[in-house]
Amino acid sequence: MKKHFETIVLGAGAAGMNCCLELQKENREYLLISPNIGGRICNDEQRHMNYGAVFYFGTYKYMLASGLP
Numbered sequence: 001m002k003k004h005f006e007t008i009v010l011g012a013g014a015a016g017m018n019c020c021l022e023l024q025k026e027n028r029e030y031l032l033i034s035p036n037i038g039g040r041i042c043n044d045e046q047r048h049m050n051y052g053a054v055f056y057f058g059t060y061k062y063m064l065a066s067g068l069p
Helices: 014-025 061-065
Strands: 007-010 030-033 042-044 049-051
Touching (some): 007 014, 014 030
Antiparallel strands (some): 042 049
16 A cells, blocks of 8 residues: 555545545545545435535545446
8 A cells, every 4th residue: 555645535425525526626645534425515304314514515436436326
């Protein structure tokens, strides 16, 4: 595994995922460190659902490749 990265992003919530998306658009090197992907952006009380960044950043190619719903 590589030991040096240009940018390290801590957390895969809305801000972290958006940061990675922008870095990816610019072909910049980064490492994303997070115990999970998504965070909590929106809570739907009626459906008892928490929506995370997964629902908002569907263009993130590595997330899509992971097979998460």
